Amino acid sequence: MSDRQAIYDHIDANLDAHVAAIQSIVRQPSVSLEKLGMRECAAVLVESMKAAGCTEAEVVDVGDDYPGVWAAMDFGKPTTLFIYGHYDVRPVGTEAWTHAPFSGEAIPFGGFPKVVFGRGAAAQKGPLQAWLNAMSSIIATTGELPVNIAYLIEGAELLGSANYGKLVERYRDRLAKASALYGPKTAQDASGAISMTLGYKGLIYIELTASTAATGLGPQGGSVHSATAVVADNPVWRLLHAMATMTDASGREIRIPELAAVMAPLKPIEPWERPVLDAMRASAAGKDANGVIPGLLPNFPVRQFKEEMSTEDLLERYMYGASFNISGLRSGYTGPGSKSFLLPDSATATCDIRVISEVPADEIIAMVRRHLDGQGFTDIAIKVLAAYDWYQSSIESNLLQATLKTLDDYGCPRTIWPVQGFGGPWAHYAKVFDIPSLQGGGPLHGARMATSDEFLVVEGDGKVAGLATTERFYVDLLYRFAALQGE
Structure with missing residues (x-):
């Protein structure tokens, strides 16, 4: 045997x-x-x-x-x-x-x-x-x-x-x-x-936080009643304005020049890679993109994509294109039920950047930091959750x-x-x-x-x-x- x-x-x-x-x-x-x-x-x-x-x-x-x-x-x-x-x-x-x-x-x-x-x-x-x-x-x-x-x-x-x-x-x-x-x-x-x-x-996963602790403005150490907004600053506005400097109103155009330059180029296709990509495109032809692109769900379909193109082109864009996404926004009370009329002491946006680039992930995060500082948002804290090339x-x-x-x-x-x-x-x-x-x-x-x-x-x-x-x-x-x- x-x-x-x-x-x-x-x-x-x-x-x-x-x-x-x-x-x-x-x-x-x-x-x-x-x-x-x-x-x-x-x-x-x-x-x-x-x-x-x-x-x-x-x-x-x-x-x-x-x-x-x-x-x-x-x-x-x-x-x-x-x-x-x-x-x-x-x-x-x-x-x-x-x-x-x-x-x-x-x-x-x-x-x-x-x-x-x-x-x-x-x-x-x-x-x-x-x-x-x-x-x-x-x-x-x-x-x-x-x-x-x-x-x-x-x-x-x-x-x-x-x-x-x-x-x-x-x-x-x-x-x-x-x-x-x-x-x-x-x-x-x-x-x-x-x-x-x-x-x-590459996966860059970060949290951007505006807080009253960083600015000294607004309630310190906890939320207060929203009626006090007439006399106290709310850090949520601070975060929203900081986030608004990063893209145009649609969220499609990156307004951080260094980052836009990193995200724009598409990776060269290697000779051995071409037939693999062509096979993927052929398998997607004529199908609903909601059932082809990983992460999309046919029961929660996208009816209109960022660009009008074939499923195979959408699939190729998914594979090789770069994205800057806001995956979560939170502030105030986030538990079960509701707790109304709050003025919170902090606000956080969770973001992920996915990109194919030889620029290291740590340097891409530094670009975001430089942009915020240049726009006057030195108080916005960045917490790195993941930085992978x-x-x-x-x-x-x-x-x-x-x-x-x-x-x-x-x-x-x-x-x-x-x-x-x-x-x-x-x-x-x-x-x-x-x-x-x-x-x-x-x-x-x-x-x-x-x-x-x-x-x-x-x-x-x-x-x-x-x-x-x-x-x-x-x-x-x-x-x-x-x-x-x-x-």
């Missing part, structure tokens, strides 16, 4: 235990937005990593409420694979759940014979544990892996990954030895097709080639995105370490990550893979990557 077949047999023989491991991590709440269960979940993940065969595993405290997790599977190999992931999950939400949201039940659901049900099952606890399951079967069968693996898992991805840089700095020397960065994800849709993304825009991995890299060839072996159709509108540390640190990066790209299906009844498929339906197939795929992907690396 070959080693590979013995590993497959180990996966099959231990599949119930592998499902139970996913259930265990899903049952531990870890809602970063609510600071719920974060340290407890990090501890559960450490124990799961130790059980999977990690030679090192520890909770990493960087002085906030969102600890990271470091682990390693080190067998003294020349090649190291860097695994990115996060264990924080979205809030349960207000939509009704048919089962308890942290039950982790293994049940028939959504037309599938068996799923693991619960918040985080699909994004991203389940995929990470499925990877660990596959690695544990290799180690249990052969005693080692064909490459070393370094894991750096965060607990604040849904908040913008503000502390990931501190986590990286803690282990920079180890991570600098990595040859590629990979993140297990649910990348298979209900038809069985696999999504692969080769590049991500763009990056694109060549389809010719060993990691991407290993993935494509393994998908061929499994007969999986795929959609390859040359660039996605999202961004984060998985792209930024791949750029820092000059290594290819891939998130997902394997046969694993989950759904409803942003609403109620989230689930991860563990028994497929013929089109969608079951957990055993997913874990076999991870095994084959690792060995093929090792082979291409010359291991």
Whole structure:
């Protein structure tokens, strides 16, 4: 019997235990937005990593409420694979759940014979544990892996990954030895097709705050009654006027000259990238953009876009164009019900800038700062929630080639995105370490990550893979990557 077949047999023989491991991590709440269960979940993940065969595993405290997790599977190999992931999950939400949201039940659901049900099952606890399951079967069968693996898992991805840089700095020397960065994800849709993304825009996520504390004008330390507005200043007006200097009245034209110059140029299309882009355009032709562009929802459709153009042109603009967005405005009372007639002491705008540029994210933030100062708004505070650069991995890299060839072996159709509108540390640190990066790209299906009844498929339906197939795929992907690396 070959080693590979013995590993497959180990996966099959231990599949119930592998499902139970996913259930265990899903049952531990870890809602970063609510600071719920974060340290407890990090501890559960450490124990799961130790059980999977990690030679090192520890909770990493960087002085906030969102600890990271470091682990390693080190067998003294020349090649190291860097695994990115996060264990924080979205809030349960207000939509009704048919089962308890942290039950982790293994049940028939959504037309599938068996799923693991619960918040985080699909994004991203389940995929990470499925990877660990596959690695544990290799180690249990052969005693080692064909490459070393370094894991750096965060607990604040849904908040913008503000502390990931501190986590990286803690282990920079180890991570600098990595040859590629990979993140297990649910990348298979209900038809069985696999999504692969080769590049991500830079993500700059900031808060702009006007406060009475900064100006000395208005109430200090809390809100007062709005009747006092006749004699007291309101910082909300200050913020609104500051924001109004940044764009024209439509919000479409950037009025920060330095930033406009960064956002205007479009990235040159690489020779290998052209056929990938053309394939994306062809797949979008004649379709409703609300069902094609990620992040748009057909049930909340955009009827008129910023420019009148075909769906394929809109898709290309989505992939390569830059944006400056206000994602939230808040001031005064924001709790349930209403608390009327307030004059608040602060106002905050949450903004995100997404751009493909060789200008570093930190310098783009400095442009916003210089603009505000030049317009007389030196009192407006900027809090950086995330500052990540763009990056694109060549389809010719060993990691991407290993993935494509393994998908061929499994007969999986795929959609390859040359660039996605999202961004984060998985792209930024791949750029820092000059290594290819891939998130997902394997046969694993989950759904409803942003609403109620989230689930991860563990028994497929013929089109969608079951957990055993997913874990076999991870095994084959690792060995093929090792082979291409010359291991």
